[in-house]
Amino acid sequence: MAEYVIHTKHVEETMYVGEQLAKVAMAGDVFALDGDLGAGKTHFSKGFAKGLHVEGNVNSPTFTIIKHYEGRLPLYHIDAYRLDDGEGEEIGLFDVIQGEGVSLIEWASIIEDELPDHTIRISLTRVSDEERQLQFKGVDERFEQVLKGFGQ
């Protein structure tokens, strides 16, 4: 599995990484975000939404599970926190993943078994109050393309 690690020094930088990633996102991409409470998953998502030209604020989708936004591509912001493995079908996860949009899934490891092979995983880890480690992982050739588009 290919891997790429960066560190951000403050929240705006994490949002900026999300924004840059969105610029190279394509229909069908699935981005799986994991990390402890307060790691920065939602702020990363806010930056991502900005990069996709979504208007308005993107918040944590905890109570709705899937939130749909329109930008350059449809954005499906998903929070798997309250799900159990196997509940993807129930919430329409497969329709979303197979559709024309981009999926951004917080707490994705909870539904790990239901994620497609081309999923790009982003793990956020708190290093200090203001520093986070962002680890990107992928197996598919799509991951190589994303990293290239990302300037790597």
Ligand SMILES: Nc1ncnc2c1ncn2[C@@H]1O[C@H](COP(=O)(O)OP(=O)(O)OP(=O)(O)O)[C@@H](O)[C@H]1O
């Ligand atoms: N480098 C950084 N990157 C991201 N967030 C940071 C950074 N430094 C500090 N923070 C702060 O950490 C918090 C991250 O909160 P956020 O809601 O994005 O986390 P989360 O992973 O979505 O948490 P939860 O699982 O509770 O929803 C914010 O208060 C943000 O200001």
Ligand SMILES: [Mg+2]
């Ligand atoms: Mg969150």
